[in-house]
Amino acid sequence: MQHCVDLLTSGITPEGLLQQLINGIALGSIYALIALGYSMVYGVLELINFAHGDVFMIGTFTIYGVVQVTHTGPSTSLPLLLAVLLLGTLVAMAVCALLGFSIERVAYRRLRNAPRLAPLISAIGVSFVLEAWVTTYLTDRDHALPTLISGQWPIYGNVSVTNVQIVMVVSSIAMMVGLQFLVRRTRLGRGMRAVAQDREAAALMGVNLDSVISFTFVIGSALAGVAALLWILNYSISSSIGFLAGLKAFTAAVIGGIGNIPGAMLGGFFLGLAEAFGAAYVANISCGFFSSSYQSVFAFALLILILVFRPSGLLRERVSERA
Amino acid sequence: MNALQALEALLHGPFGDFPVGGLNFGAVLVLAWQIVVFGGLALGIRTLVRRRIRISIPHAQAVGRAVRRPLGDVRVLLAVAVVLPLAEMLTGGYYLTVTYNVELYVLLAIGLNIVVGYTGLLDLGYVAFFAVGAYVYGIFASPQLGQTAHATFHFLVPASQGPGVHISMLVMLPVAGFAAALFGVLIGIPTLRLRGDYLAIVTLGFGEITRIFAQNLDSPVNITNGPNGVTRIDDMFIGGYSFGDITNHIGPVSIPPFLNYYYLVLLLIVVTVFVVARLATSRVGRAWTAIREDEVAAEVAGIHTRNLKLLAYASGGFFGGMAGAVFAAGSHVIAPESFQLFLSILVLCMVVVGGMGSIEGAALGAVAIGLPYFLSSQLQSLRVLIFGVILVLMIALRPQGLLPSRQRQRELSETVDDGTGAPHVEAVADLQQV
């Protein structure tokens, strides 16, 4: 018993909490960017695009490839480094966008009016193809970039924010603002909102369904390309990262209220924080019964709790009859 | 060359063993007879189980008889299923192992079909039931519990290595089944309100959570032995007859362990098809289908949808759990990595490819996907790629599956309505399902 009290009192410090807060927000910004892709597609097609996580994974390999080809390393000068990363991100965005566009054409378009199980199975199939393709023909090992962006800013005690974390949060928020503008202020965005409301009616009103849906996939996938940059600045990559990252991002989208852009963002940060705090403190709270190896369980448990108790998500009611 | 060598040569193909994961002439032969036997058995037993009700329309009677005629075939098919493995055994036993694994897929597909095909609950976490059955058997039929008891209560269990618990399969098979069924109910309760994609993703979550727990429940009390898994699991035994005893023999012929397991699972498949087909043509199965078609209307028609959905999870879980127990016994070792999400999806695809809501479709799908998948293990990740491509193509070209249930088949084939109100031939065949 005393052991449990000790764990609770000594294990949790203000510095630790603050550090996990920062880590959680940084991690969440990746989830948020991937979640946007899920959320947009679900909003328009009511389809869980299982392949989206793997599109993201392909994006990480694209950036990795660009960095390798240009021989960029920690010794590269800062302007050149930034240029390479920017180039890599743009290429990754293009590759992901093209991939998303093609996937929709090949695997989903015919199935728009099929029973709901059909596109889901098709999506799973595409996901397998992408992951297995990388494993078979590219690499079946883990790869990581050396630390390219270093430096950090102390905040409080021994807590600090790294430059990478700043890049992550800033770029994800910038992307969301841009996306909001696109959806709220442009003609295509209006088309997307119309299709999300009622596909048939939108088509009758002259919205070009095909191009709106293609556009949705392109934008969502391009955002996954940005997420790929944030990922590779922090973590190693392998063919299997797409699945779990995708699943967590989907969870984030559901938490925020699927089909809702600020919601996906909020859900991403929420999930990032939950994972960071969960992994750091679960042992203290559960008296050592659970350990950080249960980290993935938090995301799933959170997903289940949200779906069961608040299926419309945290932000907004947008429950469809069919969901 | 004697007859045996000839047979061996035939099975391993005139071209020898292809390097492509054993996909040779022999494999094709095995595939062919397995499709015939398992698909046929399922169809035959289902036909057997149909109700013989009085039919008031003369035309229907004639058609009914015609439909009933292949019934005799069940006996033939069963005979084939019993005898052919003996031939396979003669050729070295590799294909027997393969067939046994395919049998497990058949069992899983039929079980999942209850949940997905009949009741329309999209379950992506079916592997959890398989895992629960496997672990329940593994823990109660291995030294695992003895070791744990010693480690936890060493003052009570003095032996350096406790003897563990070793309970007979006659007890453990149903226990594993019921444990998985109970697990199905526990998973089912929170998901009752969810539908479609959301249900799929939540069941997927439960499947993964189950695996992660299996991976981590080696502390604080060692229940599952963590990532290393449970080892030294007993073979199934009845009385003094152990399935794994290589000295078993009938007369001069020795019986390899997998032959025992093959017959055990064959028996389980026959019983399962029998039970499921009876359920499908009863008050319970009708209610399941009604829930699949329109849950709201089913509730208003007086169906206790909550209980029936839980019953579907429990039934599907039961068969998955039994399959898990057999798997644990046959392989002697179980580890969390045997229970990946991929297996759930593989089995789901068997059900979908075979044709949702049809028992023979599920059996057929299990053979059509399971066998090539199993045989191509040498291809490693490439087979997943091929599998994915086939999945996408299949859904695009034949979304109703290879052998859809007759109801759906009609829906797709019906183009002519003669307007006289006379029952169509296929409609009359439906009658037997009432």
Place this chain on the structure above:
Amino acid sequence: MALLQLSQLTKAFGGLVAVKELDLEVEEGQITSLIGPNGAGKTTAFNMVTAFYAPTSGSVIFEGKPVSGLKPHDVTSRGIARTFQNIRLFANMSALDNVLVGRHCRMHATYWGSVLRTPFERREEAAAIEIARGHLDAVGLLQRQYDLARNLPYGSQRRLEIARALASEPRLLLLDEPAAGTNTQEKVELAKLIREIRDGGITIFLIEHDMKVVMGISDKIAVLDYGEKIAEGAPQEVRQDQRVIEAYLGKSA
């Protein structure tokens, strides 16, 4: 005492009051109709009777006992069956199976009974099929008992839904716009069918837009407008009620 009694029944969705303080009695053995313009709250009232919605306030009393707190399937077991405004059949099941599903709550075969196919289960199933065929015959669909529900013409689907509802042996049958989308001939047959059901001892509570049908068969009519009852009485009285003419007939005539 009336078979069904709605007192001060109110349902609000957020700020929108769909049904407001509705008092209505459905007498046993009669055909009682609920009419009113679109969006007047008729189906909402039905949904409260079948426990689909919980009332915001007020009560639904069936055979002297409140319905609130029950699940929809309990309500069906208690003897209230209904049809839907937009037909909700089990599309990929045969007509016979649809009706058999309707009988579900009057059957007692258990899970294990079905697996073992006990003599009781066999007898019950055979009897249920006979009864279901009787209901199909009553609505004129016996010839098409093996057709999938989705393949039936629209009018037949409406009648199949009634057969399914009858299979639960209701004491009260709620029909939500049974004549919608049917032609003149079918309407005549429908009116006849509803009368026959009533004469068979089943009380009818009807929502209908078609005035010929309503005026022809109803024993009592209640008129809803914006969720409030504005008139109630015999067809003749309602027809001449000034408020009804203004609120409803006046608009559509």
